[in-house]
Amino acid sequence: MPENHNIIYISGNTCTRLGVTPGQSVTVTIGNRSARAKIAKKRDIEPDDETVSLSERLSAALSLPAGIKLGVTRVDNKLKVGPLIGILAKQYQNGVFGQDSFYRKLLAQLKKLTCIGIVFTPQSIDWDRKLVHGYYLPNGITNKWVRRWFPFPDIVYNRYFRKEGDPWSYPILKRMQKSGVKSFNAPMGSKWKIHRLLSLDGEIRAHIPETQVLTAVNVLKEMLQKHRQVYVKPAGGFQGKGITRVRKSNGTYMCQGTADIQESKYTDINRVYRKTRSAAKSKLMLVQQAITCPSSAGHFDVRAMVQKDHTNKWNITGLAARVGGKGRVTTNLHTGGKPERLESVLAACRFKDSEITEIISNIEKLALKIAETLEKHITPIGEIGLDFIIDTTGRVWFLEANSKPGRRAFSQMEMNKDERLSIMRPMLYARYLAGFREGEQA
Numbered sequence: 459m460p461e462n463h464n465i466i467y468i469s470g471n472t473c474t475r476l477g478v479t480p481g482q483s484v485t486v487t488i489g490n491r492s493a494r495a496k497i498a499k500k501r502d503i504e505p506d507d508e509t510v511s512l513s514e515r516l517s518a519a520l521s522l523p524a525g526i527k528l529g530v531t532r533v534d535n536k537l538k539v540g541p542l543i544g545i546l547a548k549q550y551q552n553g554v555f556g557q558d559s560f561y562r563k564l565l566a567q568l569k570k571l572t573c574i575g576i577v578f579t580p581q582s583i584d585w586d587r588k589l590v591h592g593y594y595l596p597n598g599i600t601n602k603w604v605r606r607w608f609p610f611p612d613i614v615y616n617r618y619f620r621k622e623g624d625p626w627s628y629p630i631l632k633r634m635q636k637s638g639v640k641s642f643n644a645p646m647g648s649k650w651k652i653h654r655l656l657s658l659d660g661e662i663r664a665h666i667p668e669t670q671v672l673t674a675v676n677v678l679k680e681m682l683q684k685h686r687q688v689y690v691k692p693a694g695g696f697q698g699k700g701i702t703r704v705r706k707s708n709g710t711y712m713c714q715g716t717a718d719i720q721e722s723k724y725t726d727i728n729r730v731y732r733k734t735r736s737a738a739k740s741k742l743m744l745v746q747q748a749i750t751c752p753s754s755a756g757h758f759d760v761r762a763m764v765q766k767d768h769t770n771k772w773n774i775t776g777l778a779a780r781v782g783g784k785g786r787v788t789t790n791l792h793t794g795g796k797p798e799r800l801e802s803v804l805a806a807c808r809f810k811d812s813e814i815t816e817i818i819s820n821i822e823k824l825a826l827k828i829a830e831t832l833e834k835h836i837t838p839i840g841e842i843g844l845d846f847i848i849d850t851t852g853r854v855w856f857l858e859a860n861s862k863p864g865r866r867a868f869s870q871m872e873m874n875k876d877e878r879l880s881i882m883r884p885m886l887y888a889r890y891l892a893g894f895r896e897g898e899q900a
Contacts, residue, residue: 460465460512460736462513462521463496463513463516463517464486464493464495464496464513464515464516464517465495465496465498465512465513465515466484466486466495466496466497466498466500466511466512466513466516467499467500467510467511467512467513467877468497468499468500468510468530468535469500469508470529471508471598471631472507472508472510472637472744473497473499475508475654476530476531476537477532478497478532478537478637478662479497480497480498480499481496481497482484482496482497483495483497484496484497484533484535484536484537485535485536485537486512486516486520486536486537486538486539487518487533487607488520488522488528488535488538488540488541488542488574488609488612489538489539489540489542489609489610489611489612489639489757490588490609490610490637490639491519491520491521491599491609492520492536492688493516493519493520494739495512495513495516497542505589508529508530508613509527509528509529509530509572509627510527510528510529510537510539511525511526511527511528512526512528512539512576520539520609521607521609521611522574522595522608523594523606523653526533526574527572528540528572528573528574528805528859529541529571529572529573529889531593531893531894532892538893540573540574540612540892541573541611541612541613541888541892541893541894542574542588542608542609542611542612542613542716543568543573543574543575543576543611543612543613543614543615543885543889543892544571544575544576544577544578544590544592544608544610544613544614545561545564545575545576545577545615545617546578546579546580546613546614546616546617546618546627546630546631546641546787547561547577547578547579547615547617547618548579548618548620549579549580549581549582553842555877556601556619556762559790559863560617560664560881561577561617562595562599562600562880563599563881564615564885565577565594565595565599565883566595566599567881567885568885569595571885571886571889573885573888574594574608574735575594575595575610575885575890576590576593576594576607576611577592577593577594577603578590578591578592578631578825579618580618580828581632583630583634584607585608585633585637585803588610588637589607589609589729589881590607590609590610590611591606591607591608592605592606592608592610592764593604593605594608594609596605596814599851602685603836604783605863610634610637610638610639612638612795612891612892612893613641613642613888613889613891613892614639614641614644615635615641615642615643615840615884615885615888616630616631616641616643616644616861616862617643617864618856618861624750626831627644628644628645631644631768633891634853638837638842640891640892641838642839642840642844642884642888643839643840643841643862643863643884643889644815644836644837644862645861646832646836646839646842646859646861647836648691648693648694648742649691649693649694649744649858650669650671650742650744652832652858652859653665653666653669653744655831655835656831656832656856659831661827662730662824662827662828662856664833665744665853665855665856666749666855666856667749667825667855667857668684668685668746668747669744669745669746669747670742670744670745671693671742671744671745672690672694672731672734672735672743672744675727675728677745678690678704678727678734678745679727681705681745681747681894682704682706682711682727683706684703684747685729685747685748686705686706687703687704687705687706687746687748687750688703688704688705688739688745688746688747688748689701689702689703689704689746689748689880690702690704690743690744690745690746691743691744691746692742692743692744693743693744694742695741699716699844700716700737701714701715701716701737701788702714702715702733702734703715704730704734705748707799709712709725709734710723710724710725710736711723711724711725711727711730712724713730713733713734714738715733716737716754716786716788736745736826743760743839747792747857749847750849750850751847751848751849751850752807752808752848752849752852753781753806753807754808754900756781756782757781757782757789758780758781758782758789758798758803758843758847759779759845759846759847760777760778760779760780760792760800760821760846760848761777761778761779761780761797761800761843761844761845761863761867762774762777762821762822762825762843762844762845762846763775763776763841763843763849763863763865763868763876763880764825764826764828764829764842764843764844765840765841765842765879765880765884765887766839766840766841766883766884766890767883767886767887767890768887768889768890768895769890770890772826772829772830772888773879774822774825774826775841775876775879775883776867776868776877776879776880777799777800777821777822778799778800778874778876779793779798779799779800779802779803779869780796780797780798781795781796781797781798781803782795783795783796792894797866797867797868799817800818803816804817804818804848807848809812809852813852816852817848817852817854819848820854821854824854824856824864825844827845828842828844828856828859829842829844832842832859838891839861840883840884840887840888840891841861841863841880841884841887842861842862842863843859843860843861843862843863843864844856844858844859845857845858845860849860864872865877865880865881868880
């Protein structure tokens with residue numbers, strides 16, 4: 459059959475699996491596009507090759523580039539090809555978008571799975587034509603990005619980091635949902651919302667430091683009387699910004715913010731309150747009990763990467779300790795924190811091997827339970843970065859959740875297996891959400 463017809467080329471074994479025959483007319487779909495096509499058996503396809511290819515005319519009808527191999531599954535009487543996975547990113551003036559290397563790795567993984575991967579921004583959506591002006595890598599991951607029009611994706615992996623003045627991702631994805639687009643990793647809400655949801659579970663609540671909304675100076679005063687040291691943080695903060703540590707010492711108050719190199723001394727609690735409020739733009743501020751770290755060399759916390767896989771099951775992808783920079787309040791890598799292997803940090807704290815094994819096991823169990831609990835209220839979630847802290851007795855405490863966790867801790871420590879898994883699993887989960895199951899090429 460000539461290329462100027464709508465043709466889908468399928469191997470004999472795949473025809474059998476799908477219950478179709480060469481010469482049959484079918485509806486072929488991808489994203490929000492569909493077209494009628496005839497099935498043809500192409501001679502140079504290996505019998506066990508489960509990928510399909512499209513004629514140039516069919517590719518054009520589906521708003522796809524020509525010459526690509528795709529996965530295929532049957533939905534009712536239609537053949538669904540792809541899937542097309544879109545990564546929602548933030549547009550930058552000095553380049554295509556941030557996290558360039560990360561997106562290249564994601565698209566390379568999608569190519570291995572014979573999915574199509576594109577990166578797009580809120581500004582690149584044509585709502586009238588229901589198309590996205592997306593970037594893809596037709597010539598390999600090390601080559602230049604190429605931009606073209608694609609249909610709305612089957613699935614959107616939300617990696618959009620909003621800053622003040624930027625459009626919100628939630629209404630964008632809600633609007634795309636009306637065209638059948640599924641997405642995962644929407645914002646989970648404020649730290650206070652997460653705190654309230656998790657506190658409903660008694661088992662998890664036992665591992666959460668006392669946390670209050672900072673509504674007045676008396677709240678800060680009472681928390682300091684009870685715990686001697688607290689952290690004040692914005693409910694909607696990220697990357698460790700706007701956090702202030704306050705400790706009570708001999709009738710005075712010692713304060714240090716994220717950007718401060720050293721502590722400041724105050725005698726008036728009202729001045730302390732004003733400092734904590736001015737450190738962040740957020741109107742809703744939280745005050746949280748500080749947990750004493752077992753390390754004499756400095757404070758550290760633990761980042762757990764928890765991700766869904768191709769079976770819709772939660773997995774612990776990796777654990778890493780984040781050691782705070784010298785003289786710094788937080789351990790965040792954006793504010794001078796340094797990633798280290800968790801086992802090494804715990805050993806330096808003089809925990810025995812058996813205690814280290816138990817601590818790690820407790821972190822993993824708690825992380826999985828938190829992920830499962832959050833999923834009951836916020837769906838769909840494909841991955842979460844969960845932060846924990848260990849006290850002097852080895853008890854595990856939960857600090858906060860991040861719906862768009864970074865991979866720097868694993869890449870900087872050259873934890874190659876964990877980094878590879880952290881790239882692969884969200885793409886496998888995206889394929890699952892698109893309706894492609896294990897055993898189907900996608």
